[in-house]
Amino acid sequence: MKKLILQMQMSVDGFVGADGDHRWQLWEWGDDSAWDEQLKQDFNAIFTTIDTILLSRKMAQEGYLAHWGNAAKKYPKDPFYAFARRIVEAQKVVASDKLEASRWERTRVVSGDLPREVEALKQDAGGNIAVFGGAGFASALIGAGLVDEFQLFINPAVLGSGRRIFDQGGFGRLELLGSKAYASGMVVSRYAPAR
Numbered sequence: 001m002k003k004l005i006l007q008m009q010m011s012v013d014g015f016v017g018a019d020g021d022h023r024w025q026l027w028e029w030g031d032d033s034a035w036d037e038q039l040k041q042d043f044n045a046i047f048t049t050i051d052t053i054l055l056s057r058k059m060a061q062e063g064y065l066a067h068w069g070n071a072a073k074k075y076p077k078d079p080f081y082a083f084a085r086r087i088v089e090a091q092k093v094v095a096s097d098k099l100e101a102s103r104w105e106r107t108r109v110v111s112g113d114l115p116r117e118v119e120a121l122k123q124d125a126g127g128n129i130a131v132f133g134g135a136g137f138a139s140a141l142i143g144a145g146l147v148d149e150f151q152l153f154i155n156p157a158v159l160g161s162g163r164r165i166f167d168q169g170g171f172g173r174l175e176l177l178g179s180k181a182y183a184s185g186m187v188v189s190r191y192a193p194a195r
Helices: 037-047 057-061 064-074 079-089 114-123 135-143
Strands: 004-011 050-056 091-095 107-110 128-132 149-155 174-181 187-193
Touching: 004 114, 004 135, 037 079, 050 057, 050 114, 057 064, 057 091, 064 079, 091 114, 114 128, 114 135, 128 135
Parallel strands: 004 128, 004 149, 050 091, 050 128, 091 107
Antiparallel strands: 149 187, 174 187
């Protein structure tokens, strides 16, 4: 059975989004990345296990798929962008009650009962499912108990306020699967719900 893996950049004080337009992430969607080489390599290694991407409607409409599709073409020989090619090749699923059809390659739209749709995705053969979306989408998946692994990319920043993903509850205890600090200041911690 596939695992649903929630990857999220987060501040040291647990926020995933800033109030206002503050740049706090070591790497956003652009070409400018402060990630060190080991972090880039490890991130690409994670993506070799992924064959499906679950996206929020907002993330899809804000340009996630177009951005990484362009990056896959623009940087074909740059090893950092190997995951961009994986994003293009992977099956994409956009969760939305507002969209009726997808305009993106290898992408379909699902609506209605999110837990039912996610459980159906998990039953498919193949690699794991990566989740990308904002705080609300992540919180809904957590609150429904659908996340099998958290990969939290802790940026060396303190925001003081903003959006969180654990406000709706979900899991009482998590089991640490691994944690690694990088030269750029990023710490990646992996957790699973304690069974």
